[in-house]
Amino acid sequence: MKELKIRSVHLSDKVEILRGEVRSFLKAEREAGHFTPHCDSWLSGYDANFSRKLGQQNWLGMTWPKMYGGQEKSAFERYVVMEELLAAGAPVAAHWFADRQTGPLFLRYGTEEQKKEFLPAIASGELYFAIGLSEPNSGSDLASISTTAKKVDGGWNINGSKVWTSGAHHAHFMVTLCRTSARTENRHEGLSQLIVDLSTPGVSVRPIRIMTGEHHFNEVIMEDVFVADQRVVGEIGDGWKQSMAELAFERSGPERFLSTFPLLNELFQILQEEGANERASTAIGELVVRLVTLREMSLGVADLLEKGVSPDVTAALVKDLGTRFETEIAEVARQVVTTPAALQPRFKTLFAKALLHSPGFSLRGGTTEILRGIVAKGVGIR
């Protein structure tokens, strides 16, 4: 069996100073009533104004080259900004996917024209992307997608539909995985990534509501949608390799264990005010120990990114452990909070969102079973 090595990271003073700046900014924004903390705010907290403010603070596209609107900061500087935003439950959903994965995808595979067109606008918090991978009959088995793009004069003609497309009703573009040549024995061949402008004729974005009634994800139907050759990402036929590289960014961040942190924070406050009994203290203590460990592991993933090493296996492991943790925060809250405290409006909102969003945590970005398969292969036991 191969060992999975995760290095322990010590954050420098420079990084901690940046953390202080982000905290002060968030405190001022909260006190000014510009946002209220929410659980799962990276998926459901859409606020274009807030994203633009983060762009003005230079906290988007942080690790990208300056010539494309970035700041050439380290993966750790980016990490502390992300963790502070998530811990505060700030509304970061508008730009989240573009900053996390579409930007790095363009940096790695995009043309010069695409980098110049898209990256500065993403870094200023003004341009949003959706991720068009899953389809009604293809989720975990992504290579079975049936959306097709056929070559036409000057571009490609797309037909097909994507599903569970987070934020597509707000996004300007969707990076869309399509089949560009007929399926062969190697199902990973013949797939390509195309940038679909979601305002193009032939695109319909239909809401899918979650059980709270909220609208965060969609079905995106494409009927004879034209995409110009200039909007192909990387090489035609390399879509599988490129999508897998993108998924490593998708799975590697602190959002995979901090989605319900605002509820944990609220739990502390309630138990401090009420005086925690032994059962509650033990339950919270256990959560905190796991949080510290997960954070160490997650920083280890950021360390791999900083060194340019693909974090895919480690990120899969951290995501599996992380999503279980963020789901259990809601369960512990249910068990330890007394009825009067549970009826406080602030608690009720955080708790309801944590509980009702949590079934999606272990599905989005790759299900538990798929992640465990990746880890098993990575350590050589499968």
Ligand SMILES: Cc1cc2nc3c(=O)[nH]c(=O)nc-3n(C[C@H](O)[C@H](O)[C@H](O)COP(=O)(O)OP(=O)(O)OC[C@H]3O[C@@H](n4cnc5c(N)ncnc54)[C@H](O)[C@@H]3O)c2cc1C
């Ligand atoms: C909140 C949320 C947001 C999302 N946002 C997006 C988005 O923006 N863009 C996008 O493209 N997709 C998005 N998705 C879709 C997500 O990527 C898929 O739900 C996920 O990949 C699983 O696919 P599926 O739902 O088709 O389930 P399936 O793949 O059908 O899986 C069903 C069950 O079978 C299990 N299973 C499947 N294959 C295997 C196997 N080989 N071995 C063992 N068990 C297996 C799975 O683990 C799961 O439990 C989102 C999903 C959620 C919940």
